[in-house]
Amino acid sequence: MSDLLAHLNPPQLQAVTLPPVHALILAGAGSGKTRVLTTRIAWLISTSQVSPHGVLAVTFTNKAAKEMTARLAALIPVNTRGMWIGTFHGLCNRLLRAHHREANLPATFQILDSADQLGAIKRLLKNLNVDDEKFPPRELMNFINSHKEEGVRAAQAQAFDTWAQRRVELYAEYERQCQREGVVDFAELLLRCHELLLRNEPLRQHYQERFRHILVDEFQDTNRLQYAWLKLLAGGGAKFFAVGDDDQSIYAFRGADVGNMRDFEGEFAGPNVIRLEQNYRSHGNILAAANAIIKNNRGRLGKNLWTDAGEGEPIRVFEAYSDLDEARFVVEEVRELARDGVARNQIALLYRSNAQSRVLEHELFGRGVPYRVYGGLRFFERQEVKHALAYLRLIGNPEDDTAFLRVVNFPTRGIGARSLENLQATAHQLNSSLYNAAASLTGKAGTAVGAFIRLIETLRQETGGLRLPEMVEHVLEKSGILQHYRTEKEGQERLENLDELINAAATFIDDEGVVMAEEAGESGALVAFLTHASLESGEHQAGEGDEAVQLMTVHSAKGLEFDVVFITGLEQGLFPHENAVLEGHTGLEEERRLMYVAVTRARQRLYLAWAQTRMLHGQTRYAVPSSFLDEFPQELLLRLNRPAPVSTGSGRVYYAAAPEPEGGLRIGQSVHHAKFGLGVIVSAEGRGADARVQINFGAAGMKWLVLEYAKLDPA
DNA sequence: TGGGAGTGCTTTTTT
DNA sequence: AGCACTCCCA
Numbered sequence: 176m177s178d179l180l181a182h183l184n185p186p187q188l189q190a191v192t193l194p195p196v197h198a199l200i201l202a203g204a205g206s207g208k209t210r211v212l213t214t215r216i217a218w219l220i221s222t223s224q225v226s227p228h229g230v231l232a233v234t235f236t237n238k239a240a241k242e243m244t245a246r247l248a249a250l251i252p253v254n255t256r257g258m259w260i261g262t263f264h265g266l267c268n269r270l271l272r273a274h275h276r277e278a279n280l281p282a283t284f285q286i287l288d289s290a291d292q293l294g295a296i297k298r299l300l301k302n303l304n305v306d307d308e309k310f311p312p313r314e315l316m317n318f319i320n321s322h323k324e325e326g327v328r329a330a331q332a333q334a335f336d337t338w339a340q341r342r343v344e345l346y347a348e349y350e351r352q353c354q355r356e357g358v359v360d361f362a363e364l365l366l367r368c369h370e371l372l373l374r375n376e377p378l379r380q381h382y383q384e385r386f387r388h389i390l391v392d393e394f395q396d397t398n399r400l401q402y403a404w405l406k407l408l409a410g411g412g413a414k415f416f417a418v419g420d421d422d423q424s425i426y427a428f429r430g431a432d433v434g435n436m437r438d439f440e441g442e443f444a445g446p447n448v449i450r451l452e453q454n455y456r457s458h459g460n461i462l463a464a465a466n467a468i469i470k471n472n473r474g475r476l477g478k479n480l481w482t483d484a485g486e487g488e489p490i491r492v493f494e495a496y497s498d499l500d501e502a503r504f505v506v507e508e509v510r511e512l513a514r515d516g517v518a519r520n521q522i523a524l525l526y527r528s529n530a531q532s533r534v535l536e537h538e539l540f541g542r543g544v545p546y547r548v549y550g551g552l553r554f555f556e557r558q559e560v561k562h563a564l565a566y567l568r569l570i571g572n573p574e575d576d577t578a579f580l581r582v583v584n585f586p587t588r589g590i591g592a593r594s595l596e597n598l599q600a601t602a603h604q605l606n607s608s609l610y611n612a613a614a615s616l617t618g619k620a621g622t623a624v625g626a627f628i629r630l631i632e633t634l635r636q637e638t639g640g641l642r643l644p645e646m647v648e649h650v651l652e653k654s655g656i657l658q659h660y661r662t663e664k665e666g667q668e669r670l671e672n673l674d675e676l677i678n679a680a681a682t683f684i685d686d687e688g689v690v691m692a693e694e695a696g697e698s699g700a701l702v703a704f705l706t707h708a709s710l711e712s713g714e715h716q717a718g719e720g721d722e723a724v725q726l727m728t729v730h731s732a733k734g735l736e737f738d739v740v741f742i743t744g745l746e747q748g749l750f751p752h753e754n755a756v757l758e759g760h761t762g763l764e765e766e767r768r769l770m771y772v773a774v775t776r777a778r779q780r781l782y783l784a785w786a787q788t789r790m791l792h793g794q795t796r797y798a799v800p801s802s803f804l805d806e807f808p809q810e811l812l813l814r815l816n817r818p819a820p821v822s823t824g825s826g827r828v829y830y831a832a833a834p835e836p837e838g839g840l841r842i843g844q845s846v847h848h849a850k851f852g853l854g855v856i857v858s859a860e861g862r863g864a865d866a867r868v869q870i871n872f873g874a875a876g877m878k879w880l881v882l883e884y885a886k887l888d889p890a
Numbered sequence: 891t892g893g894g895a896g897t898g899c900t901t902t903t904t905t
Numbered sequence: 906a907g908c909a910c911t912c913c914c915a
Contacts, residue, residue: 236904264905288905361905396904429903528901530907550903587891710905730902752901769902792900793906 179217179250183210190449191215193416195224195388199436199444200418203480204465204775205456205736208418212392213243215416217250219388227253229387231408232260235396237711239734240265243392259386263401264361265710267368271359272706274378278371281357283572283702286709290556291577292316292360298580299345299352302599309338310345319346323362324398324430326369356574356608362400369404383411394419394439398430402438415443421476422469425730425769427761436476454480454775456736458487460811461781465774467808472764480775488780489813492804495786498531498744502538505741505784509544509724512739519545521738523725525773527750530791531743532726539724549727554713559660559669560676564708566650570635571701573610576602580609586659589623598624630654643700644681651677683707729773740777742770745785746798747871756877770803783807799855799871846870847890851878 180188187207190200191214202208216232219225234240240262244255259266268286271278287295296312296319299305322332329347334340353359359367372379389409391397394417397405409415417439424433440448454462462480469475495501505524513519524535524546532548539546554560562585568578584590602612610631613624634653638646651657651673660666660673683704725737729750744750751766774781785800844856854872868887869879880887 262905286905289903364905426903428901530900533907589891591891712905728902749901754901765902790906 179214179221183214184453186449186451186453187211187214190451191218193447193449195414196447197415197443197445198417198447198449199394199440200416200449200451201476201478202418202420202451203454203478204420204423204772205454206451206480207455208420208451209239209242209246209392211451212390212416212418213246213250216247216388216390217253220253221251225387227255227258229385230258230260230390231266231386231388231413232258232390232392233266233405234260234262234392237262237265239392262710263404264364267364267404268706268710270368270382271364271371274371274375277375277378278367279354280359280367281572281574282699284357284359285568285572285575285578285702285705286364287353287358287360287577288556288709288712289316289361290561291358291709294580295352295356295358295360295577296349298576299349302603303345303348305345310342315342315345315349318342319349320360320362321430322346323360323366324400326366326400326403328366352576355606356576357572358575358577365400365404369400369407372404372407379407380411382408383413386411386413388416389413390416390418392418395421395424395433395436396426396431397435398432399435402432402435406442409443415439417444420478422472422478422768423733423772425733425765425772427765440476450478452478452480454482455484456778457482457775458484458779460486460489461774461777464490464781464807464811465771468767468774468803468806469771471806472767490807490811491780491782491815492812493782493784493815494800495784496788498534498786498789499538501743501784501786502534505535505743505782506538506542506544508741508782509539510542513544517738519722519724520547522741523727523732523735523737523739523776524741524743525727525729525732525776526743527729527752527769528744529728531749534790535726535743539726545723547723547725549725549731554672554675554679555708556712557669557672559656559672560708562656563647563651563654563673563676564705566631566634566654566656567647567701568705569610569631570638570650571705573631574608576609582654583609583624583627586655588627588655590627594624643684643704644677646701647677647680679713680704729769732776733772736776736778738778739780739782740773741782741784742773743784744789745783745801745804746789747801748796748798748877749789749791750801751803753877767803767806783812845890846887848872848880849886853890854878 180191183191187210190198190211193215200208200211202211212232216230220227220230232243234243240260244258244260247253247260248255259269261269271280271284272282275282275284293312293316296316297307300307300310300312300315322328329343329350332343332346334343353363372382386408389405391405396419405415417436419436421433421436424431427433457465459482462482466479493501493504495504509519509522512522526532526535529550536546536548555564562582565578565581568575569582580595583595598609598612598616601616602609605612605615610628613628616624630653634650637653638649641649657670657673660669663669684700687703687707729742748756750770751763755762755766783804785798785804787798789796789798845853846856847853848870851870851872854870856868856870868882869877871877
């Protein structure tokens with residue numbers, strides 16, 4: 176018990192040992208928020224204020240949930256297996272599985288990941304003969320998801336013109352299609368669960384009485400629906416403990432609403448707001464820089480990080496001639512650091528957008544520095560794995576048209592677009608799934624389709640008594656997937672991944688077997704595994720070895736920390752991103768929070784780099800340094816000497832001379848425009864009447880202006 | 891059926 | 906530039 180609370184600083188201790196009240200913990204970067212959250216749970220349980228059964232702990236990522244579970248198990252002897260610790264989606268799934276009838280879902284309902292969802296929407300548009308120029312699938316998907324995240328069903332959605340009405344109809348059609356197929360997308364998982372609790376009073380009461388303490392991590396990232404869901408569950412007197420940092424809210428673009436924090440303060444926490452401001456991660460200069468940056472945002476809940484670690488090193492700034500030059504510099508520094516004994520996995524190269532990783536990777540590769548890139552394809556998202564899962568899904572639920580279409584002709588078995596069109600027409604007539612339509616046609620229509628149906632039926636029978644791993648293996652072999660990749664040139668890696676899928680199934684049974692047997696029964700193993708695959712798409716695919724430099728976007732760096740951090744591409748239009756600047760004040764503030772997150776990742780040393788020219792979308796852009804660079808206190812900065820431009824043996828120079836625009840202007844010059852105000856010329860193109868210049872007007876954004884018409888005065 | 895050419899897009903991303 | 910996607914031909 177005293178062990179439990181040892182080494183907590185006073186605010187941490189206060190937060191952990193708060194009596195049963197609602198509370199908001201404003202936890203700055205590196206202030207030990209996960210520690211506070213887990214210790215709070217451990218303290219509540221070990222002081223018998225709540226049973227493990229009465230705790231609901233919610234996170235955003237599976238990784239965070241796992242970490243919390245592991246830490247809790249290390250703190251107190253408790254069986255975390257049966258506890259409700261998980262992600263919003265995972266917990267909603269659990270609730271919906273347990274009460275699928277009340278939620279009007281089949282026991283075997285499957286979860287669509289984003290790619291599946293997009294596919295389902297494309298298919299819907301095709302079936303309804305909708306012009307996808309007028310209704311781009313991606314846009315429709317965003318429309319549907321954002322409505323669901325606001326808790327708005329198609330029936331309640333507003334539409335003021337015929338186009339918007341049509342869009343709402345398509346939303347409704349999509350809902351019908353999912354319902355018919357027994358599939359549920361990510362947003363639906365939450366919305367359906369919320370509706371279930373809202374409408375079903377006995378169930379609601381049951382859970383409201385059960386959960387006495389609700390604890391939420393990364394509260395600043397919740398959307399409206401998630402907050403509503405939490406409030407509903409807390410409605411029976413549970414104590415609501417939210418931990419978050421409004422300054423690290425960087426997911427507004429996907430529906431997160433920082434306003435939830437302010438609302439929560441008003442509706443729940445009241446006076447119980449505790450600030451964790453002591454930072455245990457970074458040296459003083461880094462923290463001072465972070466504080467100075469974030470200070471420029473308005474409407475913050477307010478927080479000032481401090482440390483007793485000492486000032487540490489100055490922040491190094493490097494101005495490169497080009498993106499290549501920047502990469503060269505970064506990699507050279509990395510090599511030097513590694514020589515000086517810094518572990519490579521303690522060095523992070525951060526960038527605003529993924530496209531920027533290419534130059535860095537190229538340079539790292541060229542110099543033989545091991546590196547690891549985060550982001551990209553994950554295990555359960557790989558095509559061969561998705562194919563295999565589609566067979567399994569079809570065995571578990573023949574109504575799943577998404578799965579059907581994915582593998583009906585994979586490996587190719589002579590079922591072309593024509594037979595599929597017929598099949599879809601039949602399915603439409605019968606108002607049934609493609610699978611059932613195909614089954615009813617078997618005999619008269621194409622034998623190929625019939626053979627496919629027989630294949631699935633056979634697989635279902637043959638695998639009926641098998642354990643999950645054997646089942647997967649059997650399906651891989653008999654479906655022809657393995658054979659297909661064995662003959663393919665580039666199939667080796669895919670075969671390995673399919674092997675890995677069998678292992679994943681075995682591991683899954685070992686890890687989850689007990690829980691599953693309780694919740695789903697023996698036959699539920701397949702469904703549970705498929706759910707696992709959708710909900711937890713697997714580790715990011717990344718290079719092996721922990722002695723590798725870490726490359727990632729600033730977004731994916733949230734929650735991580737490194738001894739040395741390089742923030743690259745600090746150019747206006749890139750970071751802050753042009754699109755964000757165009758969104759105005761809100762957009763710029765989110766970019767600033769992103770900058771804050773980036774800076775606070777560093778423990779000992781921070782580099783800031785920018786390049787005068789950069790290849791972007793196949794064109795060289797002439798850049799202006801990021802406005803954020805001016806927001807750093809200049810006395811904290813150490814400007815590194817720029818090495819003379821270097822030309823390689825091949826004669827290639829690492830920086831390019833900017834083409835000068837006409838009219839006595841030059842790149843980098845400040846000009847004044849009657850409407851947009853003060854700006855800096857960023858690039859130029861064309862001659863004579865075509866001559867245009869690109870000008871960065873700061874808040875007014877980036878503009879291309881034709882010299883002949885634009886009235887520009889040197890400023 | 892599969893590949894090659896042509897077209898268009900391009901911020902961030904978890905579940 | 907690079908990638909995903911579509912379309913058309915052998």
